[in-house]
Amino acid sequence: MRKFGRKILSALLALALLASLLPIGAAPAQAADTTHDISQGTLTISENGNYTVTGTTTANNIVVNKNVTATVTLNNVSITGVEENSATGAPAQSPIDLADGATLILILAESSTNTLTGGAGTSFCGAPGIHVPDNAALIIQGSGSLSVSGGSYRDGYGAPRIG
16 A cells, blocks of 8 residues: 555656646737838837837838837937928928827937937928827937937928927
8 A cells, every 4th residue: 555655646746746837827928029120111000019120211200100009119220201292292201200199118229329300391391300299108218319300491490309
């Protein structure tokens, strides 16, 4: 009987050890960090998430859609918004444009230098460097540097940096 009891006890201990190694539940889902080279096209953020942006452009921008919360890390980015097109009536664009209800947490990567310049206007004002509507939120964090300026206007006036 002793031998039989030891076998049962050994089997129970082995099962307990095995059970302690198995996960009890699934780990919470983490938003994937999406890397985007801004020189390859506009980054339109339509889902909550984390994004890292690199590159230089005068033709593309970062757009955060309505009621979306996004964390965007800028890593040595230089973006100049699109200039006004007086032929088509298209206004100048901001390098970063938040929609109503959007929240953007902008992180400046360590040791990075980032520049945002609003698109220039010819018949209307230039665009701000970052467009934030009244009911949107912008939070800037990180140890990198950020220079933001508004787009120029034909009479020499500039748009606001953050408007």
